[in-house]
Amino acid sequence: MSLTSLFVVQILLQSTIIVTSTCGSPTSAATVSNFTSILIFGDSTVDTGNNNFIDTVFKANHLPYGQDFPGHIPTGRFSNGKLIPDFVASVLGIKQTVPPSLDPNLSNDDLRTGVSFASAGSGYDEITTVVTGAIPVPKQLEHFKSYRANLSRIFGSNEAQNIIEKSLVIISAGTNDFGFNYYLLPTRKQQYNVGGFQDFLLKALQDLVQVTSKAFKPPITNFNSLPRL
Ligand SMILES: *[C@@H]1O[C@H](CO)[C@@H](O)[C@H](O)[C@H]1NC(C)=O
Ligand SMILES: *[C@@H]1O[C@H](CO)[C@@H](O)[C@H](O)[C@H]1NC(C)=O
C-alpha cells in the first residue's frame, strides 16, 4: 500500500477546508508527522517573502511588518510575525519557517524541506494581478515545475519524486480575485455574476490541483468535499 498522503489546505474567501487523500489509510497523527516537506501556493496570507524579489508595490519589507518575527526583521511576510505555513511547518517538525522560492540564497536543505511560491496580491485569475503586479497562481505553478526540475538536478529524479510525494501542499487564495478584480475591473463583471465568477475560480483551483497532483501520487479525487461559496 502506498503510504503517500497529500493534504491541500484551501482558504478561499475566508472559508477554510482541508482536502485529504490518504490512499486507503485513515488520517492519523502518524500520517501527518510523515510529511518531510511543505509547498505553498497563493496570496499574501501565505507569501513568505517572494514579493521582495519582484516588481510590485505590494511589499512587506518594512516595519511594522516583522516586528515580532525572530530577529524583529521585516521578511516580506504580511504579518507582524510568522504566517500559517511557518506554524504548520514547525508543528509538523519540518522546519521553523518556510522560505520564499525566489530567494536566490536557498540551500539544498531549504529546497528539500519545501518553499512558498505564493505572492501577495495574487489570485487564481491572471487578471487579478494586472492591478497588483503579483505572480498569479498559474505562474506559481510554472515556478513549481522549475523547482521540481532543480530538485531532480540536485538530488536525482527518484529522490526528487520522493520529496514531492511526501510534501504537504497548502493553497490559499481567492479574496484578491474579488477585491482587486471583480469589484474593481469591468472584464469579469461583464462576463459573470457573482456565482458564475465563484465557479470560474473553483474551476481554476481544480485545474491547479489537477496539474499539481500529477506530480503527486495518488492524485486527489475527492473534490466533492469542496463547498460551494
Ligand atoms: C509514518 O512513518 C512511520 C514511521 O516510519 C510508519 O510506521 C508509518 O507507517 C508511516 N505512515 C504513513 C502514512 O506513511
Ligand atoms: C544572498 O547572499 C549574498 C552573499 O552572501 C548577499 O550579498 C545577498 O544579500 C543575499 N541575498 C538575499 C536576498 O538574502
Ligand SMILES: *[C@@H]1O[C@H](CO)[C@@H](O)[C@H](O)[C@H]1NC(C)=O
Ligand atoms: C532553478 O534553478 C535555476 C538555476 O539555478 C534558477 O535560476 C531558478 O530560479 C530555480 N528555480 C526555482 C523555482 O527555484
